[in-house]
Amino acid sequence: MGKFIIRRLVHAILVVIVATFLIYLGLFILGDPFSSSGEKTIPPDIQDALRAKFGMDKPLIVQYLTYLQNMFTGDFGIDFEQRRDVSTMIGTALPNTIRLAFAAIVIELVIGLLAGIIAAVSQYTFRDVFVTVITTLAIGLPVFVIGIGLRSLLSGEGIFPQVPRSFTVEVPWWQEIILPAFTLAIVDAAFVARLMRGSMLEVLRADYIRTARAKGLSERRVIGRHAFRNSIIPVVTYTGVSLGALLGGALITERIFEYQGVGYLLVRAISQHNNPVIVPLVVFAVLVFIVMSTLVDILYAYLDPRIRLH
Amino acid sequence: MTTPPQSGQEPDTHVPAEALMTTFEAPEPDAEVAGNGGKEGYRRKPGQFKEIWRRFKKNKLAFVGLIVVAILMVIAIINPFITPYDPTEQNLANTNAAPDGAHWFGTDDLGRDLFSGILYGVKLALIVGWSVMLLSMLVGVALGAISGYRGSWVDSIIMRSTDVVLAFPYLIGAILIVQVFGNGIITVIVALVVLSWPTAARLMRGSTLSLREAEYVEAARSIGASDSRIVVRHILPNAIAPTLIFSFSHIGVAIVAMASLSFLGIGVPADIPEWGNLIADAVPYLKIDGKSHLWVFPSAAIVITTLAFAFVADGLRDSLDPKLR
Numbered sequence: 225m226g227k228f229i230i231r232r233l234v235h236a237i238l239v240v241i242v243a244t245f246l247i248y249l250g251l252f253i254l255g256d257p258f259s260s261s262g263e264k265t266i267p268p269d270i271q272d273a274l275r276a277k278f279g280m281d282k283p284l285i286v287q288y289l290t291y292l293q294n295m296f297t298g299d300f301g302i303d304f305e306q307r308r309d310v311s312t313m314i315g316t317a318l319p320n321t322i323r324l325a326f327a328a329i330v331i332e333l334v335i336g337l338l339a340g341i342i343a344a345v346s347q348y349t350f351r352d353v354f355v356t357v358i359t360t361l362a363i364g365l366p367v368f369v370i371g372i373g374l375r376s377l378l379s380g381e382g383i384f385p386q387v388p389r390s391f392t393v394e395v396p397w398w399q400e401i402i403l404p405a406f407t408l409a410i411v412d413a414a415f416v417a418r419l420m421r422g423s424m425l426e427v428l429r430a431d432y433i434r435t436a437r438a439k440g441l442s443e444r445r446v447i448g449r450h451a452f453r454n455s456i457i458p459v460v461t462y463t464g465v466s467l468g469a470l471l472g473g474a475l476i477t478e479r480i481f482e483y484q485g486v487g488y489l490l491v492r493a494i495s496q497h498n499n500p501v502i503v504p505l506v507v508f509a510v511l512v513f514i515v516m517s518t519l520v521d522i523l524y525a526y527l528d529p530r531i532r533l534h
Numbered sequence: 535m536t537t538p539p540q541s542g543q544e545p546d547t548h549v550p551a552e553a554l555m556t557t558f559e560a561p562e563p564d565a566e567v568a569g570n571g572g573k574e575g576y577r578r579k580p581g582q583f584k585e586i587w588r589r590f591k592k593n594k595l596a597f598v599g600l601i602v603v604a605i606l607m608v609i610a611i612i613n614p615f616i617t618p619y620d621p622t623e624q625n626l627a628n629t630n631a632a633p634d635g636a637h638w639f640g641t642d643d644l645g646r647d648l649f650s651g652i653l654y655g656v657k658l659a660l661i662v663g664w665s666v667m668l669l670s671m672l673v674g675v676a677l678g679a680i681s682g683y684r685g686s687w688v689d690s691i692i693m694r695s696t697d698v699v700l701a702f703p704y705l706i707g708a709i710l711i712v713q714v715f716g717n718g719i720i721t722v723i724v725a726l727v728v729l730s731w732p733t734a735a736r737l738m739r740g741s742t743l744s745l746r747e748a749e750y751v752e753a754a755r756s757i758g759a760s761d762s763r764i765v766v767r768h769i770l771p772n773a774i775a776p777t778l779i780f781s782f783s784h785i786g787v788a789i790v791a792m793a794s795l796s797f798l799g800i801g802v803p804a805d806i807p808e809w810g811n812l813i814a815d816a817v818p819y820l821k822i823d824g825k826s827h828l829w830v831f832p833s834a835a836i837v838i839t840t841l842a843f844a845f846v847a848d849g850l851r852d853s854l855d856p857k858l859r
Contacts, residue, residue: 235697238694239697239698239701240701242698243698243701243702246698247710250710250711250713250714360595360844361841363844364786364837364840364841364844365837365840366790366793366794366836366837366840367794368793368794368797368810368813369813369833369836369837372813372816372817372820372829372833373829373833375820376820376821376826376829379820379821380821468703469703469704472703472706475705475706475709475798476705476794476797476798479797479798480817491798491799494709494713494798494799494800495799495800502713506706506709506710509703509706510701510702510703510706513701513702513703514701517701
């Protein structure tokens, strides 16, 4: 197990290095911020002075290392638009995104697991068919269609706050989070339900389930204890990876509900070509995604020892 | 190593090798197996397609999906002849009009006919969906097969590059590529191919690995078939099913991804009536009564298209490889 973990970690670090380098290279191709463009003309000597000031005259590898150092020490500089401190911007947006991600995951697990278990236990009955039909349809729904639909039908009604928000109205975070969390949870819940149904059906055919039943355990205990624990492994993997993606910012959902998380921050930064904000957010998203995938792999190997052999 | 074009010229180069195969292998106990891998492969094909089609037809949902996909294809092809208006023609005197006889789906915030816009969107969606599918499959199959068959450092390089690409969340990766190379349909296609070939390549590599040591491949090798011939003629037809299924089910994902990018303002240029653009244009009018046609019709178009492709992909999975169920 120890060997497996080390191998996986080394692998993750290598991927981080290459991915961050690619992002930096991409930034380079994005254009030289000091070149003359359109109406903005900058004399060549001033361009050189600016490049020297910001260290952009150094070799690429030195620049990359500086950027890496800044990324990992949280020194992101100031943004192009309003000269705000990028670390502060991300610092205020991040808690919102983390809250949203966990809220979505909780909703998705509750709905998905319940639906999956109910479908598997009552295979080929009306309930099973109902769950199958609903999940098939839900998986085909793009997130932004769900989001736009929910916003247009529910925002501003009852406890759901108005979008776009008015600055004069204070809205508690849990009210603000409900619609975006459900938007994110719906498709994933359908996936979880499908996964759970499939793996549960497989587990229910296993010998040890027959043994559990044979020794007289109640059906509730057979399902809740023996079958549940063994069939949840694929769900753990899926949820871990989707949590990794959500923590990097749910761009579309946050944009639709104008939810002040890192996803919305990134969307706005992109439309303003605000590179100092884009780069750390993308690096962050990739980093979180890699960390979560690595954790999931290790967890998977722990839960299912057969995987370590590969 | 023989070059791929040679193995592509089927009838001519094919016959002598085939003759060799039967004469050499005939006395061997494994003759049946070896014969099946090489010779029967071609004769069996029509029957195989029939068998796949028979299984596919049984799946009602997939069949309905196929009909919808066919209709969408027809719409995409005869597009300019059936759009009642020019999809980009603006009429600022008649913006956000509700659906009526003249404009079946109403008009958008620039007074463009929404029905024509959505039909135009069908064309865009299908072009992007099919291109992403074909290109990512082409790249994925080629690299995956090489990776799985060759092994060693080639395998390492290809697999490590898939690791790096898969380290990017799908949408973030696509945004990054489109940001770097500028928005437009071609860039969107390239971005989506870059992000989806690794999965195809991994699937292909997996099935190539499991076939590399198969007896019939060994038999082909023992009679002196070249590596490229073994890969293209013997391994590919038997190994391609999972990759094909993935690529096909990816069409819907690609269509949604393009709409998502456009919705965020970074995909297809905003003046093109693409579904994501149309929905983004509708956002300011979401809570205004009588304007719901602005988002309902484009959303319905996306949902119908992705569901149709998803159903066909499901049916394809079940009929191509019943074991994968």
